[in-house]
Amino acid sequence: MLLFLARRSLWSSRITLVLLVVSVAAGAGFQIGNSANLDGFEHALLEENLTHGAGDIRVEPTDGPRFREGIEMAARLAAVDGVRAAQPVLIYAGAIGRRGRFHATPLVGVDRSALPPFQIVEGAWTPSDPDALLIGTHYASRLELAVGDRVEVRAIFGAAGMAVDDDNVGRYTMTVRALVGGTLAYRAVFVSRTWLAAESGEPNAASAIHVHLFDHERARPLAAELAQGVPGITAIGWREDASYVSSYISATRTIVSVSYAMVIAAVAVPMWALLYIHVLRRRRELAMLLAIGFAERDVFAISLLQAIFVSIVGCVVGAGIGLGLIVYFQANPIYEWGTMAVRPMLAMGVFVGPAIVMVLTALVAGSYPAWRAARTDPARVLKGVE
Amino acid sequence: MTRLVVEDLHRRFSDRDVLHGVGFEIAAGETVALMGPSGCGKTTLLQIIGLIDRPDAGRVVLGDHEPWSAPSAIRAELRLTWLGFVFQRGNLIDHLSARENVALPAWRAGQSRKAALARADDLLAPLGIRGETPSHVLSIGETQRVAVARALVNRPQLILADEPTGSLDGASARSVLAALLAPGEAAVLLVTHDPDVAARAGRTLHMRDGKLRERA
Incomplete structure (x- = not known):
């Protein structure tokens, strides 16, 4: 009423x-x-920044620049409760060039994954192809590169490796298979981790493990747990690692x-x-x-x-x-x-x-x-x- | 049984005594007319008895109830179920139909909407009003008839009517009075300027300057 x-x-x-x-x-x-x-x-x-970037937690070795057994470490982290995926990445300083012009760039080795640290803008990713190069859009623009182009790649391995010359620099000519973007990816170059690790003489090596979680907000507490529970690692959650985000x-x-x-x-x-x-x-x-x-x-x-x-x-x-x-x-x-x-x-x-x-x-x-x-x-x- | 007892009622507005020691009684079934010049306090008296205005002093007893000593919720309940008020100008709710206006107190008192509307139709039919008629198109006479029906819907013990025929022509006034003064248990207190209307009452009270005296 x-x-x-x-x-x-x-x-x-x-x-x-x-x-x-x-x-x-x-x-x-x-x-x-x-x-x-x-x-x-x-x-x-x-x-x-996370899903197509460095993940929710970045895990790195406390000793040395790389995990010698990075694949095993990634598998161990992937089994932790709440972890969606653990992506090993192998990073060397490098350069890419064409017609004598070179640009310094990180050379990032990534294996097949549902959560790669990039997004494909053009082309396709063939991770098992050692000739395949994925180039960030920044360098593609600077070097006027398109999918299918051949490009010079240099990798600075540091310590003596298997297929490097006396100055520990690997020299390669590779084919651009895709252009990639992303906050971290647009100024980087990606190759097969397996191939890069083999070239460096450490087939299972990984510079870092990008850990992806189901719940982004669990990153900080889980990073603390991993740092305490897993010996020989530092683990940084995204809120501390990418404070701007x-x-x-x-x-x-x-x-x-x-x-x-x-x-x-x-x-x-x-x-x-x-x-x-x-x-x-x-x-x-x-x-x-x-x-x-x-x-x-x-x-x-x-x-x-x-x-x-x-x-x-x-x-x-x-x-x-x-x-x-x-x-x-x-x-x-x-x-x-x-x-x-x-x-x-x-x-x-x-x-x-x-x-x-x-x-x-x-x-x-x-x-x-x-x-x-x-x-x-x-x-x-x-x-x-x- | 005495339906209404008023004892030594006083009401003051600003610096003026509107009611000055007013007292009288009305029995069940009795009709009493209240006459007096404009501004003498008739409407104020009616509103105090109708539990709309509060007296400054004195007593009002409705049956077994002393409403001005009770919480406001009790007074609201008494206004709804014990009293029926016919205002000077009808005072219908414009955006409701005639039957909805009449049904409102019954609906509020706990009847279902359907039952309340049926009761309203029963009251309006003898008054010649079509229930679906929007209130804002009713004539003055029709409005007063609807107001009377509304006052009767909950079968009150005491009906208070403030100049119900004041602005009506002869025929309308007669039909309104007929509805108001129909035989029953209810007592009626009727304010009027019309001696012919007052003559229909059992007795007449005269008010002047806030004071009351009775003439047979």
Whole structure:
């Protein structure tokens, strides 16, 4: 009955109803789009820097530049609870060149993996092919290289190896099989780890193990556990290893909080004002309800129900607006560079969070007008004094 | 049984005594008219008895209840189930239909919506009002008839009517009075300026400057 009265009263003042709904819808729609984009930014950062980067934990030997038995170490780490994959990488200083022009670059050996530290932009990866070279987009651009081109590669092995000359530099001519991108990859060159390790004389060597986890937030505690539990290693979680990523994510979450605060203020004030004006315009009706036997709490509830009703309707409309924004920004990302594109995340949480906040905002904004409605003096109003 | 007892009622607004020691009784089934010049305190008295306005001093007893010594929730319940109020200008809710206006107190009192609307239809039919009619298109006479039906919907013990026929033509006034003064258990306290309306009551109280005296 109270809901019936609340709805009918609102419907009798359609302009007020529309303005209230639009106010909530605009707030909800904006926040949904905003949250989705910021979630997408966080996702893109993690994908770019962790999933297609150095993983959640970077494990390196405490003694020396490499694990002699890197494959075995990777297998041991892969068996740890919570670890999704452990990728051994072998890194030597190197250079690539063409027509006499060389650029210094890390030469990174990677074996076949579901989580390589790069994203293929063009071409295909054939890890078992010793002639295959994957080149970062930066060098491809500088050296004007395309897939299929032949390129000179130099690897500085340091200690004496099997197939190197007297100055411990390996000299190779290899074929570009793919162009790759990624925060770490666009200025690097990738080859088969197996081949590179063989060339260096240490077939099982790995400079580091990139450990990927199912839950990114477990990196710090797990890194501490590994450092303590596995002798001869240092283990660094991504928040410490790539502090800029951690800072970006903290900043993103702060922006989400700030935007929520702004939306709450932007919705609460007009809601409060419109509902208050609605109460003032209905004083005679409210006085009459009190006079015929409705209690003050009934009148309070009717007004508060109106606030909740418009917030729910507004959230539904806002969800449509937010979905439209998400679809638009998925097709037109707000940021795109190399392999990193920020596209909004389409997830339930992106809709539920703003909806809950809008309903709570309505409850708070509607409380004073509801209280004011319940305080209507029927005697004065019905006499025409007010 | 005495339905209403008013004892030594006082009410003051700003620096003016609106009610000054008013006291009287009304028995079950009795109809009492209240007359007096404009501004003498009739509406204020009615609103205090109707539990809409609080007296500064004095007692109001409705049956076995002393509402002004009870919590506000009790007074709301009494307004709903014990009293029926016909306001001077009808005071219907514009965005509801006639039957919805009449059904409202019954629905609030705990009847189902369907039962309350059926009760409303039963009350409106003899008054010649179509229940689906939106309230805002009703004439003044029709509005007052709907207001009377609303006041009767919960079968009150005491009906308070503030100038129910004040702005009505003869025919409308007669039909409103007929509905209001239909035989029954309810006592009626009726404010009027019209001597012909007052003549229909069992007795008449006269009010002047906040004080009451009775004439047979």
